[in-house]
Amino acid sequence: MMKFVGEHLLPGQIGQFFVILSLVAALIATISFFKASNITDALQKNNWLKLARTSFYVQVAGSFVIFTVLLYICSNHLFEYMYAYKHASLELEYKYLLSCIWEGQEGSFLLWTIWHGVIGILLIKKANDWEAPVMTVVSFAQFFLMLMILGVYFGNIKIGNSPFSLTRNEISAPIFNRPDYMNFIKDGLGLNVLLRNYWMVIHPPILFLGFASTIIPFAYAYAGIQTKRYADWVKPALPYTLMGICILGVGIMMGGKWAYESLNFGGYWAWDPVENASLVPWLLMVAGMHTMVIYKATGHSLRASYLFMILTFVFILYSTFLTRTGVLGDTSVHSFTETGEDITFTIFGHLFSFKAMNGLILSYLLVFTIPSLWLFIKNYKKIPTIYKEEATNSREFWMYIGSLVFFLTAIFIIAKTSVPVYNKVFGKNIAPPEDVEFSYNKIIVLVAIIIGFLTAITQYLKYKSTEKSYLFKKIALPTVIAIAIMAVIVFAYPFTYYKQGAGFLGAIYVAAFAVIYSVVANASYIWSVQKGNIMKAGSPIAHAGFALMIVGILISSANKKVISSSNSNGITLPVSGKDPMTKQQDNPRENLTLLRQVPATLANYSVTYLKDSAGHEKGRNFYKLNFVRKNEDGTPSKENFVLEPDVYVMKDNNMSSNPDTKSYLLKDVFTYVSYAINKNAEVDTAQFKEVKLNVGDTAFYSNGFMTLNNVVKNPTNSKFKYSAEQVALMADIKITSKDSLHFAAAPLIMIDSLGITNADDTVYAQNIFVRFMGVDEDKKIRIGIKESDKLIDYVTVKAYIFPLINLVWIGLIIMAAGIVLSMLQRGKFTRLQSGIILFLSTAFVFYMFLLANA
Secondary structure (H helix, E strand, O other), rough: OOOOOOOOHHHHHHHHHHHHHHHHHHHHHHHHHHHHHHHOOOHHHHHHHHHHHHHHHHHHHHHHHHHHHHHHHHHHOOEEEHHHHHHOOOOOOOOHHHHHHHHHHHHHHHHHHHHHHHHHHHHHOOOHHHHHHHHHHHHHHHHHHHOOOEEEEEEEEEOOOOOOOHHHOOOOOHHHHOOHHHHHHHOOOOOHHHHHHHHHHHHHHHHHHHHHHHHHHHHHHHHHHOOOOOOOOOOHHHHHHHHHHHHHHHHHHHHHHHHHHHHHHHHOOOOOOHHHHHHHHHHHHHHHHHHHHHHHHEEEEEEHHHHHHHHHHHHHHHHHHHHHOOOOOOHOOOOOOOOOOEEEEOOEEEEEEEEHHHHHHHHHHHEEEEEHHHHHOHHHHHOOOOOOOOOOOOOHHHHHHHHHHHHHHHHHHHHOOHHHHHHHHHOOOOOOOHHHHHHHHHHHHHHHEEEHHHHHHHHHHOOOOOOOHHHHHHHHHHHHHHHHHHHHHHHHHOOOOOOOOHHHHHHHHHHHHHHHHHHHHHHHHHHHHOOOHHOHHHHHHHHHHHHHHHHHHHHHOOOEOOOOOOHHHHHHHHOOEOOOOOEEEOOOHOOOEEEEEEOEEEEEEEEEEEEEEOOOOOEEEEEEHHHHHHEEOOOOEEEEEEEEEEEOOOOOOEEEOOOOOEEEEEEEEEEEEEEOOHHHOOOOOOOEEEEEEOOOOEEEEEEEEEEEEEEEOEEEEEEEOOOOEEEOOOOOOOOEOOOOOOOOOOOEEEEEEEEEEEHHHHHOOOOOOEEEEOOOOOOOEEEEEEEEEOOOOEEEEEEEEOOOOOHHHHHHHHHHHHHHHHHHHOOOOOOOHHHHHHHHHHHHHHHHHHHOOO
């Protein structure tokens, strides 16, 4: 057996040992909790619970050890491990080492496992007599998640993918037949350039905590059926449901903020299938939370609560199936798939072949979906219900309608998202619509209208029945205020989204009024009904925040304006592919080409491309653009700012662009590079041509001529720096092009005890370099002129104005704050616990604010 040199096998052996240990511990915990939930004898029950808890703690501790070992492998660049080779690299900044772990499939499952473990510990401490059945579900989920990272063969089938597999065992290449192969692996592939963003460090952990939190109401719903306490589970599950809604919602919108700052993910929302797959469980959990509240207040909607909570977790698993098996194909910009052995089977007369890992993920989905739905259907008639219909003037009736709207919206979204699955299963070839975003938006705008009006009015209704006079009295003032605000918008700031016709534009106006009405009505409710008691105003605060977020989405989308135009400098260069903001074929005339150091007009700004510079990461280039705002008379104002959008040049010479944004209170100036020169692919072979000039003389170049105005000794206005020990001479040169444009050049020559140093000046607009080469015996100035063989240095940019985009992020924060207050109100928290939760929530929001504005 060959002995390989330079490998560090101990970390992987430790990690794999704890994977197996955690898998076994999770299985023992599952069996033990299940036994405890079915035993009435107190002593036996307690013994099984002790075993279950111990096993669960072992599994949680094991998952943390696995995470630590994997972090050690990546941070120490142990490329003998496939995971480090695929996701880490030497040039990667330290802050992205954590991102390496959850970039891959194995690491993301491990992150999910860790959050389940934290949640499980919380439930063991807080669930009381619900512990055994609830933890049965959590432990069983842990067992499946550990299977995902097992990486052990049973026959020819590999169960899971181990993060500790060796590179030489995963890649077939002659180099791995050498005992010293490690000497030839100099670097890893590194983190995907699209993911080198600080949001990659914080967004996935929050999102996966949101995913993990959906198991709690699901587990309580199972426990309600398993213990035949069909209604008792709602009260303890409700605070956790609110927690899940808050965390998952924030996680999804953090992804939206990331997408807004990392352009290739398509703006802050693009109805990408992976985005949709995360949104659907959130919509279902919101629907279930409202039916749970209805049940607590009136006894109605318990069966709906069961269904919604079951479907929430089922669709979390389904979203995993969609994103991790590659079934979405090319329809998503961020779906994942892994290698492994193929398994084949036939269904509906079609032969299918898929990876073993994909089969394991599908099993995870089916094992939880089929039994939970079967238990629900089997016990449906045993679940208590009130057969008397709710009154149409009651709060519970319209809350149920709202829940139903959320449920139907979720079904609509997941049905459209699942078309690739339908095509594969049934052998169809249903093509996506030409305008994917509009196919969603034309339905969602109607949903916004309904939800806007419901959240505005329902809050004022009472349970059981509401007098019309009371409702009209309370809702009158908010209605008038909302109408007044909308009138101001219509006349002072009308919407300009004419692309889809007058009908859709009208729907946007109605939706805008509905959600503005909701913001005003819920704000009024806090003061007129709840008398300003913020701690008990979680519901109206959350509704107002959600509505405000939709207001921001509608206005920023309807009045989004392209402010870059090639008409301002007359240069139109082709840009490749689709506009990542609109997903439509890009219009070259909406892209402004900037020659270096030549100002151009961009709306009411003068913008100059100053320079480009390399970033910390290999292949990343930043383009410094100076914006100067113009006054109404065209003169420059004192307001100016610099944006630095960047471009990654990948190993295949493709380019990936990340935008930069100037944020104001009422708008964002959003700019990205749509095309840039790949300077690494060019070689400049031009040489300097020397001319001798006296002051006032002229020399010609291919596109014009230059005049030597003066020679200045030790200039004070030079852009080049020189020391006090040096003598400096600067040539003041005026350059005139054939099209009568004027430019200035001021090359420098510096002399000291060590010799002569030249500081060349460059006129990028003319693609020439000018050098002060010295003074000859006749006291003539020797000037070197080099006309570059390389392309003129330029960059093509596209810029938008996003009006009132901050309402989206402010609304999100307000909504999250309202949900946290509702959770505190409905949960059994002490004052100290409530204070800690509020402190941590506030600290998190402040931290996010700092990151977003860094």
